[in-house]
Amino acid sequence: MAQRHDLKGAMQGVPYDGKTGKAAGKGMWWEGYDPQDLYEQDHPLSKDSLNDSALFGQWGWGNGATPPSSRYCEKFYKRTVELIDKYHPDLLYFDDTVLPLWPVSDVGLRIVAHHYNSSIKRHGSLEAVVNGKILNEEQRKCLVWDIERGQSNEIMPYTWQTDTCIGGWHYDRRILERHEYKTAKTVIHTLADVVSKNGNLLLSIPVRADGTIDNDERGIVKGVGEWMKVNSECIYDTRPYSVYGEGPSTEHAAALNGPGFNEGKGKPFTAEDIRFTRKGDTLYAIVMGEPGGEVLVRTLKGRTVRKVQVIGHAGDPDWKNAEDGLRVMIPAGVASSFAPVLKIEGDVYI
Secondary structure (H helix, E strand, O other): OOOOEEOOOOOEOOEOHHHOOHHHHOOOOOOOOOHHHHOOOOOOOOOOOOOHHHHHHHOOOOOOOOOOOHHHHHHHHHHHHHHHHHHOOOEEEEEEEOOOOOOOOOHHHHHHHHHHHHHHHHHOOOOOEEEEEOOOOOHHHOOEEEEEOOOOOOOOOOOEEEEEEOOOOOOOHHHHHOOOOOOHHHHHHHHHHHHHOOEEEEEEOOOOOOOOOOHHHHHHHHHHHHHHHHHHHHOOOOEOOOOOEEOHHHHOOOOOEOOEOOOOOOOOOOOOOEEEEEEOOEEEEEEOOOOOOEEEEHHHOOOEEEEEEEOOOOOOOOEEEEOOEEEEEOOHHHHOOOOOEEEEEEEOOO
């Protein structure tokens, strides 16, 4: 897009900065430097480059995508390796299909090898992570699969990640003015759904130009923090249960295609929807709504439950092993929570 221009208005036909070179810096503060060395954009355009939707068919460098030059690939490799060697990151996130420049170049593989080997050398074991998108089953064994603005529809055998944002990927004042951010409730429900399926949640909070966040965002962060302060034990250091959950949402999950983008396309969560996590012999049931009274955990039908607690409530709730599952009365104060959590012990494994 950096090589395009406005199609109408006062700047119609005036090129963007994609082809700006060293000569344009004469008399400027950056005189003597070449912008192409910073972020090279002066390359032949791909087929149908003026059609924004065409890029989705070229995600893996096919269908008329212009391949990068070997010089560009090597430059990308050297800059990334320099970053690894100088700053020793534990995680590299690439917004690419599989790896950068894959499969037209092997620099992505070489970067990962250097990253992993450097981690082993520093720590004595591999503690490095690399995220990639649109990974097949084999690739998910050595990279962490990232799903953008979406979730897996099942428990995955290997750790994966959802990356999403409470608003737009860049700060947009119109979202604030219309109060259209995701709520703390939505964030926590997304977190519970992701963790129940062996995933992690990467959440973006867009910042203004001065690095601050607005009052609506601050309220959302505070709400998430308050819930986590009480209920974090059902999230941190947990593993998936035999099934990830139950309820209407499990029967109407949105399809997952390409890099993701199935967020919000399934059936909305209600208090009948439950997501499970476990830690050792303890099972957690996260209720995805405000139950306003009794909760029925149908998955535990026929299982022997010996103890039930509602996290954040000091007393013991009323509960029973019923014919149709575990029935628990949520205390009045906790019932107003948008995601109360049951801590369950007994012979509950399927």
